[in-house]
Amino acid sequence: MTQGTVSRIAIPVGDPNGIGPEIALKTVAAYAGRDDVALTLFGPANVLRDTADMLGLGEALAVASVEPSAPVLQDGFRPGEINAQAGAAAVDAATRAIEATQRGRFDAVVAAPHHETAIAQAGIVFSGYPSLVARVCGQPEDSVFLLLIGGGLRIVHVTLHESVQHALGRLSPELVADAARAGVRTLARLGIDTPRIALMGINPHAGEGGLFGTEDGAITEPAAAQLRAEGFDLTGPAGGDMLLASRAHDLYVAIFHDQGHIPIKLLSPQRASAISIGADVLLSSVGHGSAMDIAGKGVASARAMIETVAMLGHVTAPATTKGKAP
Template identity: 40%
Template sequence: MDLKPVLAITIGDASGIGPEICLKALQDESVYRSCKPVLIGDLNILSFYVERLKLPFQLNPITKISNAKFTPGVIDLFHLDTIDMNRFQFGEGNSMTGKAMVDYTKLAVDLALKGDVDAVIGGPHTKSAVEKAGIFFDGYPSLIAQLTNTKEEETFLMLVSDHFRVVNVTLHVPLQRVLELIKHPLVFKAIQASHYAGRMLGIHDPKIAVAGLNPHASEGGLYGQEEQFEIIPAITQAKEAGMDVKGPFGSDILFAEMGHYDIYLAMYHDQAHIPMKMKAFKQISALTIGTPILFSSIGHGSAPDIAGKGIADPSGLLKTIQLLCNVQSKKSDSYYK
C-alpha cells in the first residue's frame, strides 16, 4: 500500500511567481518519492510557463483525486477557469487574480476537510489583489480559520525553518492594535497552540520561550505594564497546565541567541519575521496552527517584479513540501485535542 501523503498545492496569485515555482518544484523527482502532489490553479497560466520554460511536462486536468496519475512528468491539476488572459498581466495583481487565489484556497481546504488530500500548501499571495476583489484578507491563517470554522483567536502563524520556529501572537495588524490585543487569554492560547504544534512536529515536550512586548521585557514595569498584567499570567497558566515555557525575555537578546529553545513566541509581526528572515530568508515555511487541517504557505511573497521571467527560486516551496511530508509522518492526534 502506498502511504505517501497527498498534497494539494495552490499557485497563489497567478500574476506572481507562484505558478512558476510550483512547476519548477515538481521537476524534482524526489518530491514524488515523498508525496503525491496535485496543483490547484489555471490551465492557461501553467500552460504558458510549460511552453516558455520548455518544461517536459504533460498537464493533466482533473476533477477528482482518483483521476490523478501522481507520476513525474505529469502535472495533475484541479483547473479553475478563473483567469481571463485578456485581463491578465504578469506582475500586476488585480481583483481577478485576488479572487482566483481565494477560490484556489477554498477548493484546497474543502479537499482537505473531506479527506481527499492530507495537507495543503498555499502559493504566494498578494494582499492588495484580494482586497481589490472586495474580500477582506489579512493573511492565510485567518482565511483558513474561516474556511474550517475555527475561531480566529485560536489560529496562529508559525514560521518554520529547520530548527527555528517562531509563532506570532498577532499578525497583520497595526502596532497600535497590537497593544489592544496582547491580553492574557490570547497569549495563553498562543502558548497552547505552540505546544501542540511542537508535538505535531515530533517534539515530545517542546521548550517554549516567550518574548516580551516592551523593551527589555519592561524591566519589571519600568517600560510598560503588559508583561506584568498580561504576559506573565499567561506563562504561569501554561506552566500550571504542564507546558515547558519560560519568559518573558527581552526580544533583542532572545532572538539574537536563537537555538536554545524549540519554539519562540513573538508578540507582533516584525518581532517574529525580522529574525527569521535574517536567519533563513528563502527557507521559511509559514505553518498555520490551531486548525483541523494541515496547512502551510511559503515564507515569501509573490515577487511581482520577477513574475513571468523564468528566474524564480522554488527552494522555499521545496522546503515547505518537505516540512508537510515530515509532519504528516509524525502527526499526533494530541494536536487536534
C-alpha cells in the same frame, strides 16, 4: 509518515501574476517519479499551461494532478501586474484546497504566495492565510496563528497583519497562551513532543518590572504562569533579543509581526516556511512574497516550497530541481 504511505499535498498556486505558478510547477518537477509524495495543483488551467510552456515543463504538467480553480483567468493574467482578477483567483484556489483537505482528500496544503493588494482590489477581506484557514474551517480568526520556520528558528505569532495599536487592544493572557499551545501541538506533528518554549515580552525587557510599561504584568506574565501550571517548559516573558540570542529553545512566541518575522527573514530570507496553525487543516505558505518584479521570467527559486513539502510530508527534499532556478 508511516512507511509505505503516500503524503498527499494540495498546492494552490497563489497570485497567478506572481511567481506562484512557476515555483509550483518547479516543485512538481522536483518530486516527479517519487512514490512517497502526491502533489495536486489548484489554479487557473490557462495560467499553469502557459507557465509550463514558458519553463519547458510541459511534461511535468501533463503528469501532474490539476484541479483548475474558477474563474479561468483571461484578461487578468499578466505576469508582474497587480489586479483584482488575479487576487480573486488566489483566494479561490486556496479556498478550494483547504476545503478538499478538510474533507480528507489531502494531508496538508502548501500554498504559493498571494498578493494582498490584488486581493483587496477584488473586494475580499483578507489578512493572510491564517485568517482564511479559520474562515473556511468555521473557526474564530483569532484561533489560528502563524508559525514561521527557518534559519533554525520556529516562531509562532500571537498577532499578525494589524497595527501595533490594534494588536495591543485585543491582546490577553488567554490569546498568548492559545498561540503557545497551538505551536506545541504543531511541533508534535513535526516530531518534537516536549518543546522548550520562550515567550517574548510586549515591551523592551518584558517591561523591566513595570519600568517600561505595565502591559507584560497584565498579559504575558499571567499567560506564562498558566502555561507553566499546565506543565509546559517555558522561559519568559523576557526580551526577544535576549531569548533569540540564546538559541536554546524549540519554540519562540512572538507578540507582534516584526518580532518574529525579522529574525526569520534575516537568517532565511528565501527558504522559510509559514504555517497556519490551530485548525484541523495544516497549511503552510512560503516565507517570501509573490516577487512581481521577476514574475514570468523563469528565474524564481522553488527551494522554499520544495522544502516545505518535505517538512509537511515527512519526506526527504530532492537535492536538485528540474527546470531553471531551483
